[in-house]
Each structure stands twice: as C-alpha cells, then as structure tokens.
Amino acid sequence: MQLYNTLSAKERAQILEAAGEDRLTLSFYQYAKVGNVSLFRNHLFIAWDTMEVLGRIYVAHEGINAQLSVPAKRFNEFKEFLDGVSFLKDVRLNIAIEHDLKSFLKLKVKVRHKIVADGLNDDSFDVTNKGVHVAAEEFNRLIEDPDTVLVDMRNHYESEIGHFKGAITPDVDTFRDSLDIIEEDLKDHKEDKKLVMYCTGGIRCEKASAYYKHKGFKQVFQLEGGIIEYARQVENKGLENKFVGKNFVFDHRRGERISEDIIAKCHQCGAACDNHVNCENEACHLLFIQCEACASKMDNCCSDDCKEIIKLPFEEQKILRQGIPNSNKIFKKGRSEKLKFKK
Structure with missing residues (x-):
C-alpha cells in the first residue's frame, strides 16, 4: 500500500x-x-x-x-x-x-526524534511537572498583575507581527535559543514573580513550563491552548483582547488576524505591513514581510539578485540551486542583509 x-x-x-x-x-x-x-x-x-x-x-x-x-x-x-x-x-x-x-x-x-526541537535532555527533569494551565479570562487577570512577567515562547518572526501587550519577546531564531536567555534574564525573580508563558497552540509551553520549574521558578503558568484558543475564547465570551496584530501559523496562510493592529513593517520599504511571504526564487525561498507594492515591484522576490534569477529558464534555475541547502535556514534568513527594514 x-x-x-x-x-x-x-x-x-x-x-x-x-x-x-x-x-x-x-x-x-x-x-x-x-x-x-x-x-x-x-x-x-x-x-x-x-x-x-x-x-x-x-x-x-x-x-x-x-x-x-x-x-x-x-x-x-x-x-x-x-x-x-x-x-x-x-x-x-x-x-x-x-x-x-x-x-x-x-x-x-x-x-522525528522529538515532536518539538527543544534540545533538552528529558531524562534530566520531570517533564510531567508542568505549570498551571490558565484559560483566557484568568490569563487576562494574571498579566495585569504587576508581579507577573509575561514571556512569548515563540521566535522573532512570529512575535514581530503579533504578540500580547507587555510581553517579553526574545529575539531568537529557535525555541531552544529562548530557554536559556529567559532563565538568565529572570534569574533574580524565580521566587517573587509569576512566570506566565504563551505560544501558538500551547505545545512549546508544555515542555518549557516543566523546564523552568526544574530550574527553580516557583510560580509558573501557561496559556491553555495558546493564542489560537485564546482568540476563540475572547470572541465567544466577549473578553477584552490583549493580543495585538496577527498570530503566525505554520501553513500556507502564514497568519491569522487577531486584532486590526498592524505592528510590523514591510522589510523592503518600511510601510506598515504584516504579510509574510516566501521569496519567489526557489533557491532562496526566504521568509520575509512584503507589502503589495513591493511584491509588484520586486516580482515577489526579496532582492534584485533573486528577481534576475527567476527570469532565467527553469532548467537554468535548477542548476543554480543544486547543492544549496536552504530548507532549515528559511526563517533565520529573515535577517538577510538584503532586507533594509528587517527587525
């Protein structure tokens, strides 16, 4: 079969x-x-x-x-x-x-070896000793508390287009990168602050909350169902929406609008924009933010070099991209020097 x-x-x-x-x-x-x-x-x-x-x-x-x-x-x-x-x-x-x-x-x-690439040794701590799950209403109350530290467990290209008000948004390329950075930044508040985390659908917080409890944080909370479920509860229950912008999603849509705020800008011209695209040049395939005007001007490409490449015959393009491994670098390349207005 x-x-x-x-x-x-x-x-x-x-x-x-x-x-x-x-x-x-x-x-x-x-x-x-x-x-x-x-x-x-x-x-x-x-x-x-x-x-x-x-x-x-x-x-x-x-x-x-x-x-x-x-x-x-x-x-x-x-x-x-x-x-x-x-x-x-x-x-x-x-x-x-x-x-x-x-x-x-x-x-x-x-x-896969793991369902999320967290780089952690699960045998070194109790992965079942997770933080307290909170729904949207309790989450809203928690993040208004001055003794709460709100942390976005997603990557830079996700939080760039949308995040919760007042959240710490680590400038990282991977989930694993954020774990040690957050612990170091908050090391003096392991006992006196409430650590509240969120991510897209909740999976990253499942492991992270157990990890931070293992590292000595006494009050650890996580948003149940992540941003996706939060948006649904806000709408169904008429709650105040404390998320601004878009929620980045890992499918062809690349984003769901949670609020009408546009907090990002086109990486090519600087105009207000929060639409992620992939460069039309298959040998590049860079993920970046591009407005409609720049998409038209640049033929959906991230640079003049890529714009010239896509004009070549298909067979020539295939030859040019032979031996160029880009599948695991797409998101990191959002920091490309070709982008004038990148974050």
Whole structure:
C-alpha cells in the first residue's frame, strides 16, 4: 500500500479549488509514550489519506504534534478516529480562526526524534511537572498583575507581527535559543514573580513550563491552548483582547488576524505591513514581510539578485540551486542583509 503523496502541491490545489468544499484548519498535540513509532506513523497516514486529510504531522516516542486541514463534512469521522486512539481520546483540538481551502496541500506524517526541537535532555527533569494551565479570562487577570512577567515562547518572526501587550519577546531564531536567555534574564525573580508563558497552540509551553520549574521558578503558568484558543475564547465570551496584530501559523496562510493592529513593517520599504511571504526564487525561498507594492515591484522576490534569477529558464534555475541547502535556514534568513527594514 502507498504510504506517500502521489500528487504535487499544484495538482492538489487544483483539485481543492474544483471541489470547492469547506475544510477546517486545526492543530493538536499530545505528549504520550509511543512504542512503535513507525507503525503508528503508517496507521495515521493510511487512515487520514482515506479521509482526505492534509497537513504536517510529527510523531516521536514522546507523542504527536499535528497541523491539519480536514474536510468539514468528515470532521466527525476524523474526531471518532482520534477518540479511538487511547492517548488521543478527547484531545483538545485548536480550530483555526480563519480557514483556507489550501492551508495544506499534502499529507506529511514524519517520524522525528522529538515532536518539538527543544534540545533538552528529558531524562534530566520531570517533564510531567508542568505549570498551571490558565484559560483566557484568568490569563487576562494574571498579566495585569504587576508581579507577573509575561514571556512569548515563540521566535522573532512570529512575535514581530503579533504578540500580547507587555510581553517579553526574545529575539531568537529557535525555541531552544529562548530557554536559556529567559532563565538568565529572570534569574533574580524565580521566587517573587509569576512566570506566565504563551505560544501558538500551547505545545512549546508544555515542555518549557516543566523546564523552568526544574530550574527553580516557583510560580509558573501557561496559556491553555495558546493564542489560537485564546482568540476563540475572547470572541465567544466577549473578553477584552490583549493580543495585538496577527498570530503566525505554520501553513500556507502564514497568519491569522487577531486584532486590526498592524505592528510590523514591510522589510523592503518600511510601510506598515504584516504579510509574510516566501521569496519567489526557489533557491532562496526566504521568509520575509512584503507589502503589495513591493511584491509588484520586486516580482515577489526579496532582492534584485533573486528577481534576475527567476527570469532565467527553469532548467537554468535548477542548476543554480543544486547543492544549496536552504530548507532549515528559511526563517533565520529573515535577517538577510538584503532586507533594509528587517527587525
């Protein structure tokens, strides 16, 4: 049986457009002990491929981390499948605020060493001794307390377009980078301050809260369900929204608008803008912020060099990008010197 995609992203996009059926974008995670990871991976792929589920899913011995696009008409079937897996029964699903037919264009279920690259030795501390989970209403009360330190556990390109008011937003490229920086910056307040953390959907805070408790922080809290669930509760309960801007998401949408505030700027001209794009040059593929005017002027490229490359015949472009590994550097390259108005 085939356990891989047979359609290209372009072919899948055409099929989704032709069908025109509603799809739900959602995410979930669960830490659990998974024995045979490869078998679990194959089980998920076979079931979800049949349901026309698309997305990016990481499985490891420590659990699962999933971002998905599910046909709306098959959501109940999808939920029943999850409930049939012992450690996924009633798992919290973070349903996106905004939906898109093409948020994901392939089903990728990958085996990883960890479901989040945290660089931590889990044997060195109790990963189950987590911080206190708080919902949106309690979170709002907490962050108004002068004895609270609010920390964004995401990376620079995420917090640049949106964050909670008053939050510390570490200027880091990876989650692992932020852990030691935050501990050092707050080392004098391990006992007298409340450490409140948040991230996109909650998964980074699960591990970070246990890590900081291990490091001696006495009062550790984390936003239940992350920014995604916070936005939903704010809307449903009529609460004050303390998040400004967009929430960066890891699919083709690249962001969900949580407030009308635009707190970032185009990396090329400096105009108010919070739309992330990838450079049209496949050998670059740089993630950066670009306004519509610059997109038109630069042919969706990050630089004049890339603008010239995309004019070349396709075969010449392929030759130029041979041996250029960029997949793991895309986000770091947001600091490229080619960008005049980068953060």
